[in-house]
Amino acid sequence: MARKQKKPFIPLFLISFIFVLLQSHSVSNAADEETFQALNRKFSLNGILVSQESEKYAVIFDAGSTGSRVHVFRFDKNMDLLRIGNDFEFFNSTKPGLSAYADDPKAAALSLKPLLVQGQAVVPEDLRPHTPIKLGATAGLRMLKNGAADRILEAVRDLFNNESSLEYEAEWVSILDGSQEGSYMWIAMNYMLGKIGKPYSQTIATLDLGGGSVQMTYAISEENAAKAPIPNEGEAYVHEKYLLGKKYYLYAHSYLYYGQLAARAEIFKVTRNSSNPCILDGYDGFYTYGGVVYKASPPRSGSSFKKCREVTLKALKVKAPCNYDKCTFNGTWSGGGGAGQKNVYAASFFFDIAKESGIISADKDVYSGRARPIDYRDAASVACKTKYEDVKSVFPNIYDEDLPYLCMDLVYEYSLLVDGLGLDPYKKITLVNKINYKNTLMGAAWPLGSAIEAVSSLTNWRMFQ
Ligand SMILES: *[C@@H]1O[C@H](CO)[C@@H](O)[C@H](O)[C@H]1NC(C)=O
Ligand SMILES: *[C@@H]1O[C@H](CO)[C@@H](O)[C@H](O)[C@H]1NC(C)=O
Ligand SMILES: *[C@@H]1O[C@H](CO)[C@@H](O)[C@H](O)[C@H]1NC(C)=O
Ligand SMILES: *[C@@H]1O[C@H](CO)[C@@H](O)[C@H](O)[C@H]1NC(C)=O
Numbered sequence: 001m002a003r004k005q006k007k008p009f010i011p012l013f014l015i016s017f018i019f020v021l022l023q024s025h026s027v028s029n030a031a032d033e034e035t036f037q038a039l040n041r042k043f044s045l046n047g048i049l050v051s052q053e054s055e056k057y058a059v060i061f062d063a064g065s066t067g068s069r070v071h072v073f074r075f076d077k078n079m080d081l082l083r084i085g086n087d088f089e090f091f092n093s094t095k096p097g098l099s100a101y102a103d104d105p106k107a108a109a110l111s112l113k114p115l116l117v118q119g120q121a122v123v124p125e126d127l128r129p130h131t132p133i134k135l136g137a138t139a140g141l142r143m144l145k146n147g148a149a150d151r152i153l154e155a156v157r158d159l160f161n162n163e164s165s166l167e168y169e170a171e172w173v174s175i176l177d178g179s180q181e182g183s184y185m186w187i188a189m190n191y192m193l194g195k196i197g198k199p200y201s202q203t204i205a206t207l208d209l210g211g212g213s214v215q216m217t218y219a220i221s222e223e224n225a226a227k228a229p230i231p232n233e234g235e236a237y238v239h240e241k242y243l244l245g246k247k248y249y250l251y252a253h254s255y256l257y258y259g260q261l262a263a264r265a266e267i268f269k270v271t272r273n274s275s276n277p278c279i280l281d282g283y284d285g286f287y288t289y290g291g292v293v294y295k296a297s298p299p300r301s302g303s304s305f306k307k308c309r310e311v312t313l314k315a316l317k318v319k320a321p322c323n324y325d326k327c328t329f330n331g332t333w334s335g336g337g338g339a340g341q342k343n344v345y346a347a348s349f350f351f352d353i354a355k356e357s358g359i360i361s362a363d364k365d366v367y368s369g370r371a372r373p374i375d376y377r378d379a380a381s382v383a384c385k386t387k388y389e390d391v392k393s394v395f396p397n398i399y400d401e402d403l404p405y406l407c408m409d410l411v412y413e414y415s416l417l418v419d420g421l422g423l424d425p426y427k428k429i430t431l432v433n434k435i436n437y438k439n440t441l442m443g444a445a446w447p448l449g450s451a452i453e454a455v456s457s458l459t460n461w462r463m464f465q
Helices: 009-025 029-051 103-108 113-122 125-130 148-165 177-192 220-226 260-270 305-316 349-356 375-384 390-392 400-420 448-463
Strands: 056-063 068-075 090-094 133-135 173-175 205-209 213-220 238-243 246-256 284-287 292-296 342-350 368-371 431-434 435-437 441-443
Touching: 029 133, 056 113, 056 125, 056 448, 068 113, 068 448, 090 113, 103 148, 113 148, 133 148, 133 177, 133 448, 148 173, 173 400, 177 205, 177 246, 177 435, 177 448, 205 349, 205 400, 220 246, 238 448, 260 284, 260 292, 260 305, 260 400, 305 375, 305 400, 342 349, 349 368, 349 375, 349 400, 349 431, 368 375, 375 390, 375 400, 390 400
Parallel strands: 056 133, 133 173, 205 342, 342 431
Antiparallel strands: 056 068, 068 090, 205 213, 213 246, 238 246, 284 292, 368 431, 435 441
């Protein structure tokens, strides 16, 4: 949760003063750009005036289902990342995850202690009281029953209280839902691309296709944010974020059951455990997801792009009733589209399958590429015509366990992009695995986004005190 800003008279006056100065110097349409940069500069300038701190740290715990990780980030006064050793973060991890200690909350918390000690040691002592420490728990903890997750989080709060001198609030130890994860991912990616602080029309939209769920996040206008339906249950559609002195309305939605591996199960469910036209001709086996077994074999006529599309569109529920002005699929509010969705960056399985199937270069040092949704369709129509015994020679870079599902996966990704999320089939999108940040390749993950929000809203808060 972002803290509420207090805005007394003097800082506002300063901001307006600099606005006026700038306006009088720049008359071109570059004015907007310069104003925002100036705001950032001013923001850090003010930081110098208010305190002597030239760097800021944030300690973020990612409590995942398979393990816990600590990330320590270090920012300079302009909110650029500084190195800690050779990398732009300090990182360490431990196994198993918190959810493995369901019956012993204290042991769960103590499993984090070595990471806490190491993470805290990275932060200079005098900065510790101003260094936020946060923990976000994802999938594993979400699934624990009967209050076990709450008891674990409470024990973690005790640990942070007992053992750390970092700045900490009870609500900073929490379970992240899919849309919060998506919005932190958006922050991380836009930050690494230098977009944070710019008007929302210059930010990028992020699509993250995981195994279990798929997330879409993009910045929307205040007008569209005001139209957001209030979910009576489930996750909020819009997250308000203050980042580097600028306010964004992020539309974020996580579609559970529509990640790549989960979607296979949804597609099998449509054909009711009999033959499925998305399975390559000549394959006869089973697909297991979430402990459920589905028969995986094609009809006698073999796999078919056209029939696979029909089944996939049913699984996507593109015809589900829409109670809002505009929906994506399965009755989900679309966010209204707009300028924040113009540039799309798609990650995880979107990238992997594009690289493995030759939609983008398969060279091992390729970490991003550009493609259009229609390219997934073209690859799908080849895959769906290929027999299982030949598929390895036509698509040599696909992992063996994914080969029977190649037609299915490519048809799914094409349909998800175009029929589900409403992208133009000919629109160029960026497929991304790593981003080049100051000549270092970095993966975008939510902890960086959480750190940026924590540090930049703390700064705001202190600046306006
Ligand atoms: C990570 O933690 C382990 C176990 O506590 C420790 O041995 C190792 O040195 C740590 N790594 C770093 C980079 O601090
Ligand atoms: C924190 O300290 C309290 C009081 O000393 C103790 O009861 C509790 O077990 C401690 N918890 C952890 C996780 O260290
Ligand atoms: C599908 O059929 C197989 C046997 O062909 C069976 O073992 C499996 O449990 C069935 N799955 C579902 C979801 O009905
Ligand atoms: C689709 O939406 C419904 C209603 O919100 C939800 O219960 C369901 O889990 C969603 N996903 C699938 C795959 O049906």
